[in-house]
Structures are given as structure tokens and as C-alpha cells.
Amino acid sequence: MPLPLLALAVAAFGIGTTEFVIMGLLPDVARDLSVSIPAAGMLVSAYALGVTIGAPIVAIAVANMPRKKALMSLIGIFILGNLLCAIAPGYAVLMAARIVTAFCHGAFFGIGSVVAAGLVAPNRRAQAIALMFTGLTLANVLGVPLGTALGQAVGWRATFWAVTGIGVLAAVALALCLPSKIDMQKASLVREFTLLKNAQVLMVLGTSVLASASLFSTFTYITPILEDVTGFTPHAVTMVLLLFGLGLTVGSTLGGKLADWRPVHSLMSFLLAIVAILSIFAVTMRSEIPAMITIFLWGMLAFAIVPPLQMLIVDRASSAPNLASTLNQGAFNLGNATGAWLGGMAIGAGAPLASLPWVGVATAAGAVALTWWSVSLDRRLPVAG
The missing domain is CATH 1.20.1250.20 (MFS general substrate transporter like domains)
Incomplete structure (x- = not known):
């Protein structure tokens, strides 16, 4: 796997993990924050809604930003959102943090797909996109079960600290591996x-x-x-x-x-x-x-x-x-x-x-x-x- 695609896949792994791991932690979150399971379940729905609504807004906001800078900014939002999840003192702050995190999701995968396709020969564009999305599939295979086990063992906040760490690793990988100049349309x-x-x-x-x-x-x-x-x-x-x-x-x-x-x-x-x-x-x-x-x-x-x-x-x-x-x-x-x-x-x-x-x-x-x-x-x- 070319290093730029590997960096995108690492970021996709972190984003996929944070989206789905909350499902396995709902009872722990509900118990710790003294809310009902259905209320905790709204953290899942709010994330999906944040992706749906936030994706075009963020994409337009970074439309003319250099692609590498845009992706670095989006992974920065991801790190901030998960950090807020880890330290959230209550349900309202955790909900807001989930929505903040969701805002980077759609735009990162959208822009990342275009960047991945542009890094390879025309006859390999779909394979490049698939390599990036391998991070998302591995999030379901490894990230979610491991994150759930970690949260159940030492507390749900530990999972979000771990995902924050993955975000930092992804940011370093993107900074080092992505070309500084990536072709884009104004x-x-x-x-x-x-x-x-x-x-x-x-x-x-x-x-x-x-x-x-x-x-x-x-x-x-x-x-x-x-x-x-x-x-x-x-x-x-x-x-x-x-x-x-x-x-x-x-x-x-x-x-x-x-x-x-x-x-x-x-x-x-x-x-x-x-x-x-x-x-x-x-x-x-x-x-x-x-x-x-x-x-x-x-x-x-x-x-x-x-x-x-x-x-x-x-x-x-x-x-x-x-x-x-x-x-x-x-x-x-x-x-x-x-x-x-x-x-x-x-x-x-x-x-x-x-x-x-x-x-x-x-x-x-x-x-x-x-x-x-x-x-x-x-x-x-x-x-x-």
C-alpha cells in the first residue's frame, strides 16, 4: 500500500472506530452519566445526523483550501471532538462533542476519496479508494471490538482517549506522507x-x-x-x-x-x-x-x-x-x-x-x-x- 493511502487508511480506521464503538458502550455511558439507554442511543443518531448535515457545509467551507491542509484541518476536528468526548463532564457536552466529531466524517471521506483516486493511475482509482476504505472496514473488525473491550474494562472514557491517540497518529502520518501539493479544481x-x-x-x-x-x-x-x-x-x-x-x-x-x-x-x-x-x-x-x-x-x-x-x-x-x-x-x-x-x-x-x-x-x-x-x-x- 503506498504511504499516502496508508495514512488515509489510518485516519479512516480512527473515524470508523469512533462512529461505531459507542454502540458497544451505551450501557456504560448511560450508567456513568445517569441517563436512560434510549437517551444514550441518541448519541448514535446525533452522529449520523451530524454527518448528513455537516458534510456539505464543511465540504463547501474547505472547497478552495489546499487538499492536504483541508485533510489536516479535518483530522484536527476529529482529534478535538474525541478529546471532548473523553473529558465530557455530562451528557450535553458529550452530545455536542459527538456532533463536532461527526462534522469531519463526511468531508474527510469525501475529499479523501478524491485525493486517493488522484494519487494513482486512472485504471487503479477504485482500488485506491477501496484501500482507503480498508481502514473503515478494519475499524469494524478490530477497532470496535477492542474499543468496546477497553471501555468495559477500564471505563468508556478510556476508549475515546485511545481514539484520540489514533487521531494524533493519523495526523502525523498525513503530515509526513501526503504530497504537499495535490491537484485540485478551484x-x-x-x-x-x-x-x-x-x-x-x-x-x-x-x-x-x-x-x-x-x-x-x-x-x-x-x-x-x-x-x-x-x-x-x-x-x-x-x-x-x-x-x-x-x-x-x-x-x-x-x-x-x-x-x-x-x-x-x-x-x-x-x-x-x-x-x-x-x-x-x-x-x-x-x-x-x-x-x-x-x-x-x-x-x-x-x-x-x-x-x-x-x-x-x-x-x-x-x-x-x-x-x-x-x-x-x-x-x-x-x-x-x-x-x-x-x-x-x-x-x-x-x-x-x-x-x-x-x-x-x-x-x-x-x-x-x-x-x-x-x-x-x-x-x-x-x-x-
Whole structure:
């Protein structure tokens, strides 16, 4: 892995860890700050909302800043936000700190994706993006379980101190490894927002929302599914989730390789495979070994779609790739929240846990339809700049 991409991956690892590790620490945070579990759960929702709303605001704020300086500034916000989390005296300050941290998330991945793609030959751009996102997948495989274990052992604040340290390490790596001059386009607010009139760009953003919603409509409730439907013990669930994380890592690499070949066709193939694998999981979830195999394949497909989607958004918004790429990160997070809400609505309406994969099938099928529509527009409309 080239050193600049490694530096971006280290930063992605820290950002991914801080986003998801809070889920494993909710009981500890709630107990320490004397709030309810649902109130602590709002720390997760607030982060996702911070990414969705903050991403375009921050991207526009740094639009004309040199790329290295922009990325260094964003990792600085990340370090500050996690430091505030570690020392937060109460719930309100912790909530504010989570939102501050979230503001750097979308813009960093958005700008970082464009920078990563520009550091390599044109036929390796998707692989470069996938290498950066390897940090995010490893955050789920290693960062979240290790951070959860650390927080449970010595207190949840220790986890945020550790993530702050990862942020400092990432800042040093970015300072040393990124080129001082990175090619960029001068941006104008009018031109940046013009991309929102581009039907092809909106199609990709919509696909990102639906694909992410497909994942989180079921994955949000994967622990009760594995315990109550499949029959795994809590300890075994942890191992199954590790298997899912390994699938994410494999999928990110696979998606990068195939997206460099034919991004639209690979995206469509992955989405159709997600529809199939979730349909299969609705059956295999009742048996341990088949469920484990299906979950690994599901994880692989879930992240295989990320590189082609990032490639498409950059290609279809060539006049404002940083804003478009950043908006795509907001779209993923909007999908996270939407999927969790859809799954919760289904359960609240009386649907059994075993039916949740069909919610994922429906939203993934929507992503397939939107991608097909985008392909048909592609044949009739010029790629907009």
C-alpha cells in the first residue's frame, strides 16, 4: 500500500472506530452519566445526523483550501471532538462533542476519496479508494471490538482517549506522507450546487441511501436475531460479527478491483447479489453454520458496493467531485438511520425478527431499480460536469 493511502487508511480506521464503538458502550455511558439507554442511543443518531448535515457545509467551507491542509484541518476536528468526548463532564457536552466529531466524517471521506483516486493511475482509482476504505472496514473488525473491550474494562472514557491517540497518529502520518501539493479544481458555490440538478448524480446518491438502508434495516437488529432466532450465545454472537467484519474487508477489496473494470455493471451485480443473499438469510438464519456462511457473504457484498458508488459519484460530478463525494457519505449515513428506522417500524408493527431480511430485500430491490434507471439515463444524457 503506498504511504499516502496508508495514512488515509489510518485516519479512516480512527473515524470508523469512533462512529461505531459507542454502540458497544451505551450501557456504560448511560450508567456513568445517569441517563436512560434510549437517551444514550441518541448519541448514535446525533452522529449520523451530524454527518448528513455537516458534510456539505464543511465540504463547501474547505472547497478552495489546499487538499492536504483541508485533510489536516479535518483530522484536527476529529482529534478535538474525541478529546471532548473523553473529558465530557455530562451528557450535553458529550452530545455536542459527538456532533463536532461527526462534522469531519463526511468531508474527510469525501475529499479523501478524491485525493486517493488522484494519487494513482486512472485504471487503479477504485482500488485506491477501496484501500482507503480498508481502514473503515478494519475499524469494524478490530477497532470496535477492542474499543468496546477497553471501555468495559477500564471505563468508556478510556476508549475515546485511545481514539484520540489514533487521531494524533493519523495526523502525523498525513503530515509526513501526503504530497504537499495535490491537484485540485478551484470551486465556486454556484458550480458546486449545480451538481444537484444533475439527475445522474442524484441517482447515485439515492442508490447509496437505499443500499445502506438495506444493510441497516437488518444489521441494526442482528444481535437479537442471532440470539433469539439462530440460537447463538452472546459470546458466539461476537465471533459471528467478527466474521461479518472480515467479509466487509474482503468485499471492499473486491469492489475496488471490479469497479476499476466496469463500475456500473459491478454495482448492479453486487446489488442483485445482495437481494439474493438477504433472501437466503431469511431461511438460513435458523441454523448456525448456514447463518454464519450467509453473514460472511452478506458482509462481503455490503462493502463491495462502496468503491463503485464512490467512483460513479466522482465521475458524474467532475466539476465538483469533492462536494459530490462528501454528499455520498452523507447519503450512506442517511441510509443508516433510515434502515434502522424501517426495521424498528416493522418490529413495532408486530413483525417477527425473522422477517427483517425482507425489509432489506425491498430496499435493495429499490437500489437495483434506481441503478437500472440511471443506466437508461446514461444512454440518453451526457455525463455532466
